[in-house]
Amino acid sequence: MRIDCGLRDWIIEDWAFTPHASIGQAMRFSINLQRRDPEILNAAGVVRLPGMRIDEVRLFDVRLPLVRPFETSFGRIDAREFVLVAVDAGGATGWGECVADVDPFYSEETTTTAWYVMTNVLVPAILGRTLAHPRDAAATWARVRGHRMAKAAIEMAIWDVRARLDGRPLCELLGAAARPIPAGVSIGIQPSLAALVDRVGAELADGYRRIKIKIKPGWDRAPVEAIRAKFDRVPLMVDANAAYTVASAGALAPLDAFDLMMIEQPLDYDDLVDHARLQASLRTPICLDESITGPKAATDAIGLGACRIINIKPGRMGGFGPSIAVHDIARAHGMPVWHGGMLESGIGRAHNLHLSTLPGFTLPGDVAASRRYFVPDLIDPPIEVRKDGCIDVPPGPGIGVVPVEARLAAATQHSERFSA
Ligand code: OSB
Ligand code: MG
Numbered sequence: 001m002r003i004d005c006g007l008r009d010w011i012i013e014d015w016a017f018t019p020h021a022s023i024g025q026a027m028r029f030s031i032n033l034q035r036r037d038p039e040i041l042n043a044a045g046v047v048r049l050p051g052m053r054i055d056e057v058r059l060f061d062v063r064l065p066l067v068r069p070f071e072t073s074f075g076r077i078d079a080r081e082f083v084l085v086a087v088d089a090g091g092a093t094g095w096g097e098c099v100a101d102v103d104p105f106y107s108e109e110t111t112t113t114a115w116y117v118m119t120n121v122l123v124p125a126i127l128g129r130t131l132a133h134p135r136d137a138a139a140t141w142a143r144v145r146g147h148r149m150a151k152a153a154i155e156m157a158i159w160d161v162r163a164r165l166d167g168r169p170l171c172e173l174l175g176a177a178a179r180p181i182p183a184g185v186s187i188g189i190q191p192s193l194a195a196l197v198d199r200v201g202a203e204l205a206d207g208y209r210r211i212k213i214k215i216k217p218g219w220d221r222a223p224v225e226a227i228r229a230k231f232d233r234v235p236l237m238v239d240a241n242a243a244y245t246v247a248s249a250g251a252l253a254p255l256d257a258f259d260l261m262m263i264e265q266p267l268d269y270d271d272l273v274d275h276a277r278l279q280a281s282l283r284t285p286i287c288l289d290e291s292i293t294g295p296k297a298a299t300d301a302i303g304l305g306a307c308r309i310i311n312i313k314p315g316r317m318g319g320f321g322p323s324i325a326v327h328d329i330a331r332a333h334g335m336p337v338w339h340g341g342m343l344e345s346g347i348g349r350a351h352n353l354h355l356s357t358l359p360g361f362t363l364p365g366d367v368a369a370s371r372r373y374f375v376p377d378l379i380d381p382p383i384e385v386r387k388d389g390c391i392d393v394p395p396g397p398g399i400g401v402v403p404v405e406a407r408l409a410a411a412t413q414h415s416e417r418f419s420a
Contacts, residue, residue: 042303051130052165054420056088057123057154061115061414062372064345073216073243074105080373081342083114083150084403087157094161094398097313097348098153106241106290106342107149107269107316114150119416122154128420134159134173135321148293148318152168155319156351164398169354171393176357180390184352184364185372186209186239186341189219193226200227200234209389210235210261210362216243220251224258235364237340239264242290246274255284261310261363262287272297275306285309289340294318295325302333309363313340314355315348331360341366346379350399353383357393368390378403378411 057410063081070077083098098118100109125140137155144151163170171178185203190196200211212232213223215238227236237260244252244266252266262285268273269290279286285308292298292310294317301307310330314323330337342348352367369391370382377383379401385391394400 009367015251026378048135049133050090052089052158052162053130054087054089054126054128054158055126056085056086057418058088059115059123059416059418060084060086060408060412061111062345062378062408063412063413064378064411066343067371067373067375069188070343071190072214072239073189074103076188077101080291080345081111082345082348083111083118083153083313084345084347084378084408085118085153085157087154087161088267089158089161090165092161092164092398093402094157094159094164095347095402096153096155096157096160097344097351098149099313099342099348100149100236101342109147109149113147114153117144117147117150118154119418122150123418126154127418131158134162138319138321149315152315152317152319154186155321156314159320160351160398169393169395169397170272170351170399171354171357174324174354174358176185176359177379178393178395179357180386180388180392181347181353181361181367182209182364183367183369183389184208184212184235184338184383186366186367187214189214189216190223193223196223197230200231203233204234206369207385207387208368210237212237212239212250212264213364214238215240217248217251221254224255224260228258235261237261237264237287239289242266242268246278249278252278252282256282260284264311265289265291272301272304272306275301276304279305279307287311287338289313290316292316292326294322295329298326298329302329302335307334310335310337311340312337312361313342313357314351316340320355324358327360329359336360336362338363339365339367343373345374346370346377346383346401347399347403349383350379350394350401353391353393354399364389376404376407378407380404380407 019292062084065079081102087094098114100114104110137158155157163173186210187199242265264287287309288307312323314320317323337360339352356365369385370377
């Protein structure tokens, strides 16, 4: 159906008939209009931002074996399975990586729920739409509750395609500029204290700036003590992935003696109040990961005193839009943030590096080199750590990297294509 509304610069986004109760009453016809070429104001004055039409979305169900198993308080994994997203708009392709895992342990979402909600809800809602800005993707899905990792993967691909269409690096579109990103490592639970100390030594030899170890009840004080005994002053932190309860959190008090940078997410994912009580009893800063699901949670956590540091993962927040908002809220409160990791392939890793260029990211992130996880990575060249422990943001338009076609094909278990 074609409707000429006589407004040349406007496009019809949505339309609907609203039938009234009784025959004879008028039917109401509603349309949503959107400017085809909206004008946006920036510091330099008025600039024209051409809209981008979402022409095609491709989804890939990918499985990549891990270089070594990764064990957390959730359990142990040998491979990473994830949904990779390609969005075509205006003749360019943007890439996104969904960080949901096979099991609903870190969050409620899984690869299967992400696939379901993308194919049945998110992709149909956005296909054929013309967006003025990547932030507008979120409004398209405003009615969809949760599923932030699924939303983020598509939203981030749209940011990538926008930056590629503009011919500039993603970090500039996000509001920053490329700079070397200080990198830290996340070390899983190890079979023994000796194995842990060896791993820490190997990571420090590779140049990494700080060490994070996973802890759980029964594997907390001893591993920290063992690392401190061998590497006296190394910047060190621990991540519990919500493995403690109010009853068992007493085991964390002795960690105050080890000058840790932070204790990440000791208590449950939805429990800000008990984190605030625990923080009041600890000298060591609490950093929240799982609990910070967006700007509202960040504001509440800061207001309650539930943490002194925030870990930002765009997948957990629903994309770059809310991640920038959380960054800005933390910065306004003088609270440091750092970029978390979800064992991403090079695509997600590149996104993380671009976001990490924002000025509030003052602590080293979980943004390590490709070869700690995947050999080969989906991308080529892989992401490498420099001798000084920093990682360079991939240069070039967008995120600066694309998957190697043959590698993506080999790692893909199933794929689907949706065209407008
Ligand atoms: O809690 O930060 C976490 C990996 C999967 C799920 C949750 C977490 C992690 C990590 C690994 O700690 C970080 C990385 O990608 O190096
Ligand atoms: Mg964490």
